[in-house]
Structure formats: structure tokens, C-alpha cells
Amino acid sequence: VIVLNGAASGLSARTNNGASAYLPSSAPSTKVAELQEHAAHGTVVDQATVVFTRPARHAAPHAGLTPADTAAAAAARAAVARLGGRVGAPSPLRRSADGQAAEFTATVTSRTATENSADTSAVQSITRAAGAVTRGVPGLHAYVTGSAAVTAATATSGSNTILLLRALLIVAVILLLVYRSPVLWLLPLLGALGADVLAKAATHGLADAGLTVSTLSSAILTGLVIGAGSDYALLLIHRYREELRRRDATEDAMAAALRRTLPTLVASAATVTIGMLCLLAAQSASLHGLGPV
Numbered sequence: 001v002i003v004l005n006g007a008a009s010g011l012s013a014r015t016n017n018g019a020s021a022y023l024p025s026s027a028p029s030t031k032v033a034e035l036q037e038h039a040a041h042g043t044v045v046d047q048a049t050v051v052f053t054r055p056a057r058h059a060a061p062h063a064g065l066t067p068a069d070t071a072a073a074a075a076a077r078a079a080v081a082r083l084g085g086r087v088g089a090p091s092p093l094r095r096s097a098d099g100q101a102a103e104f105t106a107t108v109t110s111r112t113a114t115e116n117s118a119d120t121s122a123v124q125s126i127t128r129a130a131g132a133v134t135r136g137v138p139g140l141h142a143y144v145t146g147s148a149a150v151t152a153a154t155a156t157s158g159s160n161t162i163l164l165l166r167a168l169l170i171v172a173v174i175l176l177l178v179y180r181s182p183v184l185w186l187l188p189l190l191g192a193l194g195a196d197v198l199a200k201a202a203t204h205g206l207a208d209a210g211l212t213v214s215t216l217s218s219a220i221l222t223g224l225v226i227g228a229g230s231d232y233a234l235l236l237i238h239r240y241r242e243e244l245r246r247r248d249a250t251e252d253a254m255a256a257a258l259r260r261t262l263p264t265l266v267a268s269a270a271t272v273t274i275g276m277l278c279l280l281a282a283q284s285a286s287l288h289g290l291g292p293v
Contacts, residue, residue: 001194008200014207015215016285017151022214024283046108046148048123050076050090050130053101054139064099065140072137073102079129080106086122108148123152163219164196167226178234188233195229196222203293212285217293228272236261 020033088107108122175185243253279291
């Protein structure tokens with residue numbers, strides 16, 4: 001586990017959250033993303049959309065955006081245009097037909113589909129630039145969305161760590177309530193943690209081999225491994241405790257418990273494995289990759 005921890009912790013850097021990863025391979029949008037990548041010599045182009053709106057509590061009924069709001073949105077667009085670097089020139093500012101919102105788009109360029117840091121830093125820069133302008137107009141709100149923002153949100157540092165800690169906390173509480181022991185609950189929890197590290201290291205190898213691994217797949221992996229690992233531990237330990245009532249030697253009790261629970265555990269694991277591998281039939285690259293993960 002210690003040797004493979006480096007590969008497991010490096011999985012987040014190998015995830016692919018590009019737009020093409022979540023689309024069917026035959027979709028026109030996927031072909032557009034591939035053409036953009038080819039035209040940009042291997043780089044990936046995502047889109048960030050900046051939306052301006054005024055909530056109803058800050059505006060008269062059906063008033064929509066005011067002239068000051070529109071001017072602030074135009075100033076925010078100019079501020080984004082000055083960012084340069086991986087942030088492309090923004091599109092013209094467009095206002096909705098009902099006058100309730102306005103928007104413009106800007107492209108974000110990454111060197112590879114797994115380079116989530118480019119989207120994250122670019123989206124943060126766009127958010128700061130637009131927010132600096134709109135803060136001077138009371139009641140006007142600016143939001144950054146689009147594929148670049150989705151990638152940045154799913155790649156936020158620590159999100160998987162928070163998910164892992166929450167899963168461990170829930171399992172720890174359940175084990176404490178079941179075992180009512182200050183020590184015993186640590187053993188299945190450490191086993192589940194070790195299984196999580198091994199699974200993530202194997203998934204890192206799958207990503208290196210060309211399989212599409214998204215942040216969603218990585219999150220599902222954590223929940224599934226921690227949940228299944230602790231569930232299997234509960235079954236084995238309860239059977240072991242039953243065998244201790246019939247046998248004097250702990251070794252004999254564990255051997256008998258393993259013989260009685262192993263077929264159940266193998267059948268359960270095989271059911272989950274075969275069921276998840278059915279996702280290989282999916283056309284979406286992220287869902288197709290989720291099966292082996």
C-alpha cells in the first residue's frame with residue numbers, strides 16, 4: 001500500500017474531464033471537439049460562458065437588466081479580453097430576448113485533455129475579472145458556466161479527499177455502533193483504506209493505458225470500494241465471532257469463517273464486477289471507462 005500510494009494519489013492528474021469525455025463517440029459535438037484538438041495541434045479548447053442576471057428581489061417586475069447592468073457586463077467582457085494567455089478573445093455580448101440576462105463566451109485552451117489545472121486557473125481568472133466589475137453594481141450577479149467551468153469544478157483540489165473523509169466517517173460511525181469496541185472498528189477501516197489505494201493505483205495504470213477516467217469515475221470508485229470493503233468485513237467478522245463460540249483456537253475459528261463466507265463474498269464481488277463491466281457497451285467515453293474502473 002505504501003509503495004503504490006504515489007500512483008494512487010496521482011490519479012487526479014490523469015483524469016479526463018474534457019467535453020468529449022462525456023459525449024457519445026458518434027455525436028457531432030464530439031467530432032467538433034476532436035477537430036478543434038486536431039486543429040490546435042493536440043491542445044483542447046473548452047468554453048467558458050459568463051452570464052449576467054439581476055434577481056427579482058433587486059429589480060422591478062419584468063424590468064430585467066438596467067442600462068447600468070448592460071454597461072457593467074460590457075466592461076466585464078473588456079476585462080476578460082485583457083486576460084490573454086490561455087483565455088481566448090470573448091464573443092460579443094448578447095442579451096436575452098426578454099431582457100432578463102446577458103452573456104458572452106470565452107475559450108480556454110489546455111495542452112491535453114487531462115490538464116485540468118489550465119481550466120481551473122483560467123476560470124478563476126475570468127470569475128475574478130467579471131466579479132471585480134459587477135461588484136460595483138448593486139444587485140447584478142455574474143456566473144461562469146460552460147464546459148471549462150464544469151471541468152474546473154470537478155477538478156477542484158481536495159474534492160476527492162473530502163469525499164473519502166466523509167465515506168470514512170460514515171463507515172467509522174456504523175462500525176462503532178455495531179462492534180461497540182474502541183479498537184476493532186479500525187481493522188476493517190484500515191482494510192478498506194488499503195483496498196482504496198490499490199484500486200486507485202490500478203485505475204492510474206488504466207488511465208496510462210488509454211482508458212478514459214473522469215473525476216466522476218474516481219469518486220464512484222472511492223464510494224464503492226469503501227462501502228463494499230466495510231460490508232464484507234462486517235460479514236466476515238460476525239461469522240468469525242460465531243465460530244469462536246464453537247472452537248477454542250482462534251486460527252480454527254477464522255479458517256471456518258473464511259470457508260463459510262468466501263463463496264458469498266466471491267459471488268457478491270463477481271455480481272458487481274460483471275454488472276459494472278456492462279458499461280463497456282456505453283458510447284460515452286466516461287461511462288465506457290467507468291466499467292473497468
